[in-house]
Amino acid sequence: xxxxxxxxxxxxxxxxxxxxxxxxxxxxxxxxxxxxxxxxxxxxxxxxxxxxxxxxxxxxxxxxxxxxxxxxxxxxxxxxxxxxxxxxxxxxxxxxxxxxxxxxxxxxxxxxxxxxxxxxxxxxxxxxxxxxxxxxxxxxxxxxxxxxxxxxxxxxxxxxxxxxxxxxxxxxxxxxxxxxxxxxxxxxxxxxxxxxxxxxxxxxxxxxxxxxxxxxxxxxxxxxxxxxxxxxxxxxxxxxxxxxxxxxxxxxxxxxxxxxxxxxxxxxxxxxxxxxxxxxxxxxxxxxxxxxxxxxxxxxxxxxxxxxxxxxxxxxxxxxxxxxxxxxxxxxxxxxxxxxxxx
Numbered sequence: 001x002x003x004x005x006x007x008x009x010x011x012x013x014x015x016x017x018x019x020x021x022x023x024x025x026x027x028x029x030x031x032x033x034x035x036x037x038x039x040x041x042x043x044x045x046x047x048x049x050x051x052x053x054x055x056x057x058x059x060x061x062x063x064x065x066x067x068x069x070x071x072x073x074x075x076x077x078x079x080x081x082x083x084x085x086x087x088x089x090x091x092x093x094x095x096x097x098x099x100x101x102x103x104x105x106x107x108x109x110x111x112x113x114x115x116x117x118x119x120x121x122x123x124x125x126x127x128x129x130x131x132x133x134x135x136x137x138x139x140x141x142x143x144x145x146x147x148x149x150x151x152x153x154x155x156x157x158x159x160x161x162x163x164x165x166x167x168x169x170x171x172x173x174x175x176x177x178x179x180x181x182x183x184x185x186x187x188x189x190x191x192x193x194x195x196x197x198x199x200x201x202x203x204x205x206x207x208x209x210x211x212x213x214x215x216x217x218x219x220x221x222x223x224x225x226x227x228x229x230x231x232x233x234x235x236x237x238x239x240x241x242x243x244x245x246x247x248x249x250x251x252x253x254x255x256x257x258x259x260x261x262x263x264x265x266x267x268x269x270x271x272x273x274x275x276x277x278x279x280x281x282x283x284x285x286x287x288x289x290x291x292x293x294x295x296x297x298x299x300x301x302x303x304x305x306x307x308x309x310x311x312x313x314x315x316x317x318x319x320x321x322x323x324x325x326x327x328x329x330x331x332x333x334x335x336x337x338x339x340x341x342x343x
Contacts, residue, residue: 001027002131004067007055007119018057021064031125031134033080038088038137040095044153044328045128046071048188054119061121070097070118072128073143073152083137092149093140095128096309097156103307105168116157116303128153141310144317154188154323155316157303161276162192163312164304165252169274173250176201179241181251181266183259185225186213189276191324193252194220199319205237205248220324234262241266255280260291260298269294276301 007021033039051068053059072095076088100113108114118127126135143152167174174180174197182193185206197204198221206217206225214225224240226233241247248266253259256278263273275298278285287298304312315321 002030004028004127004131005069005129006067007062007064009064021055021057021062023055028130031132033078033134035080035082036084036137037080037134038076038083038140039078039080040072040074040093040133040135040140041077042072042074042128042131042133043092044073044149045069046153046156046158048157050116050157051119059120061115063119063121063124066117066119066121066124067127067130067133068119069128070116071095071153071156071158072133073149074133076140077132079137080134085137088137088140088142092143092152094143094152094156094313095126095133095135096139096141096306097160098303099123099139101303101305103305105305108305138306141313144313146317146320147322150325150328151323154325155313156309158188158192158323159312159316160304160309161189161302162196163315164308165189165274165276165301166193166196168304168308169299169301170250170252170272173272174200174202177203177245178249179203179205179245179247181205181207181237181248181263182222183207183228183251183253184255184279185217185222186210187254188323189254190252191217191220194222195321195323196315197252198222199315199321203242203245205240207233207237234266238266247271250274252276254278256285258286260296261286261288264288264290264294264296267294267296270297272297272299274299274301 003025006024008024010019010021012019050059054062076091076093079089098116101108117123180197180202182190184190185208194204204222206222207228208214209229217225226236247268250272251263252274254277257280
């Protein structure tokens with residue numbers, strides 16, 4: 001019988017922090033696709049930070065029944081009644097990581113209907129940590145043929161988040177010749193932003209606390225990088241910028257904190273900061289009056305729409321981009337790949 005990986009409920013003891021929910025491997029019946037659905041045999045699944053948050057009770061709408069993991073690669077083994085795309089049968093596909101956001105460039109059409117899959121309500125049967133997954137036929141994309149199963153599984157959430165944070169939020173700054181800073185290189189989203197930006201000809205600069213990660217980012221096409229733990233990093237970055245364009249056009253950031261203050265002197269008037277996370281300061285970001293006077297724009301970004309997901313997958317296929325994967329482990333008769341902190 002097939003297996004599914006979920007979490008098991010565990011009560012916190014009085015006076016102690018919330019529990020770290022244990023994993024639970026259970027046998028489940030092989031599902032049958034209903035009308036308009038497809039049966040996907042999962043070959044690889046990716047681990048994201050959200051899965052750690054789920055186990056720590058730090059993510060909304062946690063489910064103890066839903067298989068974990070929002071990102072997966074598999075092969076379509078069966079079509080349900082009324083499917084309109086018979087060509088999906090036997091095709092390698094990747095799962096869309098969220099539901100309830102069709103095409104609006106501003107955000108989900110109805111936030112009450114928006115949710116990720118994997119380990120959460122209301123999508124209790126959808127998640128990549130199982131041998132078989134039944135999903136709507138419109139919620140898969142044929143995987144670009146140059147990607148392996150592991151690379152395909154590593155793409156969905158990181159790729160979609162990076163696509164929106166870079167192409168949608170940076171607008172005209174996401175083009176050849178623009179100087180873009182990507183903070184915290186080594187994380188899955190940051191790496192995808194780097195690859196997208198290099199692919200369109202941006203001059204990309206990075207920050208990291210690891211010289212090894214900066215060196216690997218250069219190998220992927222970055223022009224240079226600086227150690228963000230140094231108080232002098234803005235000055236050092238200024239020295240790396242090209243003489244003919246000695247400023248940043250945009251910043252793509254997943255840390256928050258003082259990024260506005262630290263990058264303010266480097267950004268051009270009207271420059272854009274695209275923020276997709278706040279790992280340093282999850283509640284407050286500094287926003288000085290100098291940023292207002294310089295017309296700096298701070299734009300929030302999270303995941304993306306179904307249309308943006310299709311655009312991202314198509315771009316990856318056309319440009320031959322391969323997600324960076326740090327390691328793989330065997331389990332559940334599938335390969336689970338960890339793409340976050342990939343360097």
